[in-house]
Amino acid sequence: MLLEIIDVFISGLINGSVYALMAVGLTLVYGVTKAFNFAYGSFYNLGGYFAWTLLIPLTIIGGYFSVFFMAIPFFFIVGYLLEKVLISPLRKYDDWEMKVMMLTLGLSLFMDFGYQSIFGPRIKSLPGIIEGTVQIGEIVLFQQDIVIFILSISGMLCFGWVLNNTRTGMAVQAVAQNPAGAQIVGIPKDFIFAATFAISTIMVGFGGILLCQKNFVDPMGSTDIMIKAWVITAFGGMGSIRGSLYAAFILGMLEAFVGWYFGMIHVQIATLTLLLVTLAIRPRGLMGRE
Amino acid sequence: MSLKRMLRILCGFYCVMGIMPLFFGGTDYIMNILIMILIWAVVASCWDVIMGFAGIFSFGQVAFYVVGAYASAILSVSLDIPPVFSIMMAGVITGLFGVLVGLPCLRLAGPYVALVTFAVHMTLVPFLRGPLGRAIGSGGSQGILTIPPIELFGLAFSSEQLVPFFYLTLSLTIICTLVLVLVIKSYWGTAFLALKDSENFAASLGISAFKYKLMVFALTSFITGLFGALYAHYVGMLSTKMLSMDVFTILMIMMVIGGIGKYPGVVVGAVITVTLSQLLAPLGMYRPLIMGAIVVVLVLFLRDGIISPIIRILSSWQRVGVEEE
Amino acid sequence: MRKTGLLAIIFTLVMLTTTSVFAADTIKVGVPLAATGAYAGSGDNYWKGIDMAINEINKGGGLLGKQLEVVRFDSQEFAPEIVMQGANYLCGKMKVASVHAGWAGWGQDIRAYGKYDAPFFCDDGAMPAVEVYKSDPEKYYNTYFITDTGGDQANSMFNMLTALPYDYPNKKIVIINTDDAWGMEVGDTLSKRFTKIGWKVAKRETVPYGTNEWGPILTKIRRINPAIIHIEIPSSQEVITFFRQFIKQPTDSILSYGWSITPLEVLTTLGKDADGIVGEMPAGMPAPKAPNAKSQAWVDQYMNIYKHPVPAGSWIAYTSVMAWAEAVKAVGDEYDFKAVNKHLKDVGYDGLQGKMKFGENNTLHAQPAAPIVHYQVQDGKLVALFTDPPLKPYGEYKFQVPRWIKK
Known part of the structure; x- marks a missing residue:
């Protein structure tokens, strides 16, 4: 029985790290730019298709190493351009938050079906980064899951550290808290917005590559990822990186234990009930601030 | 926009819609489109009143629509209540549901309302599909397959006979549209304008934002639920597929095309969106692709949707006409 | 000011009516499949079978001397009003002679196409759809379930x-x-x-x-x-x-x-x-070896065109197009729906794997030929x-x- 609980606990950790990976980009962008990116899941898939294109038809030398290396400039440029061309022109309107949501909703439609028309409606699979398992006593783990666990947590923690301890990070936070004030003290607000968006797009791209190689590249999968990421950010508190991290693991554990004890069919309703109750009591989520 | 102008546009629209069956009464394909335009126009209008007018950032519109549809379907199938009554009851239930959702969240700032309402939307899917939903008669994942048609004065209104159903929908649409126009142009409407301009100042004049928001929320939920119920009895079957992002996106596109807070605009938006979606249907997967691109372009370049430029062009024509005289 | 509404409606009308251009020397076949959304993959499987059959018939000189013309409709994720719209479009507006749908829903499709008479072949495979059929077998007489239920x-x-x-x-x-x-x-x-x-x-x-x-x-x-x-x-x-x-x-x-x-x-x-x-x-x-030479030739041809093994749905979708074509040939008029349906039901079809017949509830129950x-x-x-x-x-x-x- 104890062994079983440990096993489920590990499933929870794996779920949690996958969720953390999904949510990190969303919460960062929202925290700084207050732009809610509905096309989030589609960027996730862009990561998957990016890796697929390089690895399968182009059979790039260096495998995943090259993919990650090339992903950094690629996603930076995509994110930067997206912010400059599509989002920052909207910022001058007073209802720009709503406009951003609508624009990105349209964008996600465009991107999802763009993938479908380019890559076809069927799912694609990527080769694993690491194959193989690790055995500790009775418990067997995928090396892949361990990699995702380490990368997603360290990624988030690093990011939190940069935000809180470096000059650039503080500038980003200053813009997040008071854009006008930040500009007065000489922080290039527009650049910070675009750069944050670009950096978060890199994180999303990396997340997409990691997750798509664990599961699949699914042209219709973006809505699912959007919704999961959204649940986690809402639960953890919009814009709070640490909140998202907690939320990811709480929900991951909840999913594993409810699925194990009551059955998988009750997982979704349990998760969403927890979210609704939390929002009713603490509308800003676990760690959210005004 | 003045009340007179608004009414004229709407009156013109519904008059034209009203004579449509004379030309297309025999073509089910087009009648079906027309009925869906009428239904979507009202549902999208309600959303526009909430979002554009009352400034409530609600993402729960589709949820209310589905609650209305399921409520009426369950009442008429499980309890044998005649559809005429069950539709009214569904409206009331949805209105109450709206109040229930509104109570915790309407005091909050914009994005948080979106969070809570969208969470409600997402919770409905596993609820209706799961054992709890099955217990109240939602039919689980296959949904409800045998929703009876509406019977009124011994006549059956359903998808079998589209012309009578069209006129039934049209009359309900006109009533609900008038109610919405009255709301926009009434004391409530003025209150909202004041709240939008300066919430603090409005509050100091004794306008309670919360009270008015809750009232509008309840009213639009009621109307949305009513039309959800109408839709349920129209197509005769329901499933949780209605809660997919598809419907949500289509409604959103209607608002973007029509212009948020430009009231009759959204009605034109509904016409254009449904038509466009039908015209592009033969293109398969390029349909959503094009729709998505349209949304992006419209949001960027036509901030008030399509109705403002149309009005501008039309009034410039009128001016030219006057000058020539 | 009512011109705005008027304009929008005129626009709608013009666009809707201009799309229906008729060409009389072809036979239209309706294919409502999921081309977008979660079921696009299965839609693709059926489409490959249907497409193969249509090409084969057209290459062989067509049906009753006329070429077949496919009219596709994207049924997306089978929302009831979309399915209804598909039926009204294909049968009502385009006047197709038969409908080949693959998986088309769980009952909403039976209702939608039951309003018309053109033979409707679907692969719903679940009881709710059959229940809808059973509620009024006379009305839904043109429905054919091409596989057994779950x-x-x-x-x-x-x-x-x-x-x-x-x-x-x-x-x-x-x-x-x-x-x-x-x-x-x-x-x-x-x-x-x-x-x-x-x-x-x-x-x-x-x-x-x-x-x-x-x-x-x-x-x-x-x-x-x-x-x-x-x-x-x-x-x-x-x-x-x-x-x-x-x-x-x-x-x-x-x-x-x-x-x-x-x-x-x-x-x-x-x-x-x-x-x-x-x-x-x-x-x-x-x-890997088909039961007879005819079937093997078909499998080879399939692999040749699409470069992958035959997935579920392809073969039976192909067969249902062929079965319908056979019935039309026997009747001699693609729009004599009563006779075509009667032929389909009474005579069945001699397929690649042998003679098959639709049984109870118009279902192609498992049988040696299928x-x-x-x-x-x-x-x-x-x-x-x-x-x-x-x-x-x-x-x-x-x-x-x-x-x-x-x-």
Whole structure:
């Protein structure tokens, strides 16, 4: 029985790290730019298709190493351009938050079906980064899951550290808290917005590559990822990186234990009930601030 | 926009819609489109009143629509209540549901309302599909397959006979549209304008934002639920597929095309969106692709949707006409 | 100011009416399939079969001397009003002579196309759709179900599992199925049948689509160590992730995948790793060697065009187009729906695998000419072990005990 609980606990950790990976980009962008990116899941898939294109038809030398290396400039440029061309022109309107949501909703439609028309409606699979398992006593783990666990947590923690301890990070936070004030003290607000968006797009791209190689590249999968990421950010508190991290693991554990004890069919309703109750009591989520 | 102008546009629209069956009464394909335009126009209008007018950032519109549809379907199938009554009851239930959702969240700032309402939307899917939903008669994942048609004065209104159903929908649409126009142009409407301009100042004049928001929320939920119920009895079957992002996106596109807070605009938006979606249907997967691109372009370049430029062009024509005289 | 509304409506009208341009020298065939959304993959399978049949007929000089013209409609994710719209568009506006739909819904499609008379071939495979048909067989007389329902297929799976030349180490089965009509039907039938012969259904798990983390379920399965694990999820992702996570620490169980073995991606992704899994395909084509030369030629042609093995749905969709064409030829008028339907029902069709007939509820029940085929994955390919009915071993292919079962 104890062994079983440990096993489920590990499933929870794996779920949690996958969720953390999904949510990190969303919460960062929202925290700084207050732009809610509905096309989030589609960027996730862009990561998957990016890796697929390089690895399968182009059979790039260096495998995943090259993919990650090339992903950094690629996603930076995509994110930067997206912010400059599509989002920052909207910022001058007073209802720009709503406009951003609508624009990105349209964008996600465009991107999802763009993938479908380019890559076809069927799912694609990527080769694993690491194959193989690790055995500790009775418990067997995928090396892949361990990699995702380490990368997603360290990624988030690093990011939190940069935000809180470096000059650039503080500038980003200053813009997040008071854009006008930040500009007065000489922080290039527009650049910070675009750069944050670009950096978060890199994180999303990396997340997409990691997750798509664990599961699949699914042209219709973006809505699912959007919704999961959204649940986690809402639960953890919009814009709070640490909140998202907690939320990811709480929900991951909840999913594993409810699925194990009551059955998988009750997982979704349990998760969403927890979210609704939390929002009713603490509308800003676990760690959210005004 | 003045009340007179608004009414004229709407009156013109519904008059034209009203004579449509004379030309297309025999073509089910087009009648079906027309009925869906009428239904979507009202549902999208309600959303526009909430979002554009009352400034409530609600993402729960589709949820209310589905609650209305399921409520009426369950009442008429499980309890044998005649559809005429069950539709009214569904409206009331949805209105109450709206109040229930509104109570915790309407005091909050914009994005948080979106969070809570969208969470409600997402919770409905596993609820209706799961054992709890099955217990109240939602039919689980296959949904409800045998929703009876509406019977009124011994006549059956359903998808079998589209012309009578069209006129039934049209009359309900006109009533609900008038109610919405009255709301926009009434004391409530003025209150909202004041709240939008300066919430603090409005509050100091004794306008309670919360009270008015809750009232509008309840009213639009009621109307949305009513039309959800109408839709349920129209197509005769329901499933949780209605809660997919598809419907949500289509409604959103209607608002973007029509212009948020430009009231009759959204009605034109509904016409254009449904038509466009039908015209592009033969293109398969390029349909959503094009729709998505349209949304992006419209949001960027036509901030008030399509109705403002149309009005501008039309009034410039009128001016030219006057000058020539 | 009412010009605004007027303009919009005129625009609508002009656009709607101009699209209906008629060409009289072709026969229109309606194909409402999911081209976008979650079911686009299965839609693609049906489309390939239908397309092949149409091309073949057209190359052979057409039907009654006229070329066939396909009118496609995207039924997206089968929302009732979209399906209704499809029926009104295809049958009402385009006046197609027949409708070939593949999986088209769970009853809304029967209703929508039942309003018209053109033969409607669908692969709904679930009881709710048949219930709609049964509610008014006269009205829905033009509906043809081209495969058995989930319950009937599950009975066949049960027969196959109990007939496997293998000694089960215990009498415990774990059943995992989706929460839709199809999954529930199969799960219910299997658990009833196995309980009856004294087995224990040690775990029955209903899962939503999109389940990709199987840890908690596998934990329970490992403790149970059942003789059979049956998975009924008609979607490739879930069954692939299940297998990957299962094989990491397997139990001594026969993995029975039911219909879930058929999505194309399962084998292309898992390849030889999947060796040992058993599953079925309704109205299927036995493989690797087809039952006769005609069928083999067809399979070769298919592989030649599409470069992949025949997935579920392709063959039967092809066959239903051919069956309809045959009926039209016999009647001599594609718009004499009464006669075409009568011919389809009374005479049936002489297909690649033999003479087939629609039975009770206008369903093409499993029969020698359109059998349920039970496969095992061997060397990365589907190998037919049994055909049903009658349940009998197919060719000289032999069941292999999966490699993960400790002897």
